[in-house]
Each structure stands twice: as C-alpha cells, then as structure tokens.
Amino acid sequence: MDVLIDNADVLFRAFGVTLKLLLVSGLLSLLFGTVLAAMRVGPVRVLNVAGTVYVNIFRNNPLLILLLLLFFGLPKLGIHFSYFNLNVLALTLYTSPFICEALRAGVNSIPIGQAEAARSIGLGFTQTMRHVVLPQAFRAVVPPVASVLIALTKNTSLVSIFGLLDLTARMKGLLNDYPSQLWWIFIGIALFYVVIVELISLGAALLERRWRIA
Known part of the structure; x- marks a missing residue:
C-alpha cells in the first residue's frame, strides 16, 4: 500500500x-x-430530422472514433483547442444523444393532455416545454440520466490516450514505475472511480426522493 501513500x-x-x-x-x-x-x-420538421440524424450518428459510433476524428481532423482544418477542451468536446458530443433519448422517453411519458392544456391557455411550444413538459420529464428520468452520467465517468478514462493526466493516465505511469504493486494500484484507482459513481448515485437518489410524485 506504500505506493498509494507515497503517490x-x-x-x-x-x-x-x-x-x-x-x-x-x-x-x-x-x-x-x-x-x-x-x-x-x-413541431419543426427540419429540426426534428436534424436531431434524429445527429442522435443516430453519434449514438451508434464508438467514442474512440470520435476522439480520433477530433484530435487529428480539427488541426487539419486549422481549428486548435487545448487537450482539455478537445476531450470535453468529444465527451459532450458523444454523451448528449444518450441524454436526449432519456429525456425524450420522459417527455413521451407525460400525458398529452398536459401539453394541450398549456396550449389552451395561450402558451407556445417553447413555453409549454419549459414550464410544463420538461419539469415533469426531468422528474421521470432521474435514474436513466444518472446511468448516462455513470457511463460518462467510465468514458473519461479514454482521455488518457489524448494528453490528459487523469486517473487512468496516472495508473499507467504507476504501473511502469511499480510493476510489482499491480494489484494495489488497480485497487487504489478503482476506488476513486467508485467514489465518483457513488456520489452520482447518491445525488440521483436524493433527487428522486425530493421530486417523488405521490
């Protein structure tokens, strides 16, 4: 355990x-x-199609391909970001479709009468979504959104390939320096990820308890 204490x-x-x-x-x-x-x-057909195409493309391709495309493709177009911003961009582009689908399921679970009632008192689509539909949808999708964020936590481990010294990158360095301490290093790094996942799960449970609808 000295390898963890010393580092x-x-x-x-x-x-x-x-x-x-x-x-x-x-x-x-x-x-x-x-x-x-x-x-x-x-209700806007063009936006509906654009959103569907985006979700289908990014949800059905590995994150690693997107990371490679951004890191090697953007510089050829003269677009340069820091390592951190590029990784954030890739993770955001990849994770957003999963959030979208979770929320869409929540929106579809709201009775149509809610939207019709909002329109009957003069609210437009944007106002109906913001004040009536989305607040209820968010209550319904806390568990699936939490699952997406947990998956995002695990996906951050890929950034070690692309210049960021995160937990996985440090694990690789420690394994090179202390090859005989393999199990302690694995356990130590895994505990950090467990802490993050447990915090997300705890936050989701608290939100569920607070937003529970009788």
Whole structure:
C-alpha cells in the first residue's frame, strides 16, 4: 500500500482532472441533450430530422472514433483547442444523444393532455416545454440520466490516450514505475472511480426522493 501513500498527491491531482472533466462535459451534455430532445419532439420538421440524424450518428459510433476524428481532423482544418477542451468536446458530443433519448422517453411519458392544456391557455411550444413538459420529464428520468452520467465517468478514462493526466493516465505511469504493486494500484484507482459513481448515485437518489410524485 506504500505506493498509494507515497503517490497520494499525484493521485489526488489526477482525481481532480477526472472530476473536472466529468463536471464540465456532464453539464454541457445535459444542456445540449435537452436541446436535442426539444428538437426531436418539436413541431419543426427540419429540426426534428436534424436531431434524429445527429442522435443516430453519434449514438451508434464508438467514442474512440470520435476522439480520433477530433484530435487529428480539427488541426487539419486549422481549428486548435487545448487537450482539455478537445476531450470535453468529444465527451459532450458523444454523451448528449444518450441524454436526449432519456429525456425524450420522459417527455413521451407525460400525458398529452398536459401539453394541450398549456396550449389552451395561450402558451407556445417553447413555453409549454419549459414550464410544463420538461419539469415533469426531468422528474421521470432521474435514474436513466444518472446511468448516462455513470457511463460518462467510465468514458473519461479514454482521455488518457489524448494528453490528459487523469486517473487512468496516472495508473499507467504507476504501473511502469511499480510493476510489482499491480494489484494495489488497480485497487487504489478503482476506488476513486467508485467514489465518483457513488456520489452520482447518491445525488440521483436524493433527487428522486425530493421530486417523488405521490
């Protein structure tokens, strides 16, 4: 266990990188995923088709392909981002369709009478979504959204291939320096991920309890 104690400062810095990456990409994914869901259930045909095409393309391709495309494709177009921003962009583009589909399922679970009642008092589509439909949909999709964020947590491990010193990158370095301590290193790194996942699960449980509808 000495390998973990001696490198605690390095591991906690890596934990901070992973946590920051998760928070930023998770928040952006929630925002963009909500927009995509509104496009997919909206009355505008062009936006509906655009949202459907986007979801089908990005949801059905591996994250690694998207990372490779951004890291090697954008510089050829003269577009340059920092390693952190590129990884955030890739994770957001990849995760948003899953958020979208979870929210769309929540929207479809809301009785149609809710939207009709909102329209009958003069609310437009945007107002109906913002004030009536989406608040109820978010209550219904806390567990699936939490599952998407947990999957995002695991997907952050891929950024170690592309320049960020996150937990997985530090694990590789420690394994090179301390090959005889393999199990302790694996256990230590795994515990950091377990902490993140448990925090997401706890947050989801608290939200479910607070938003529970009788």
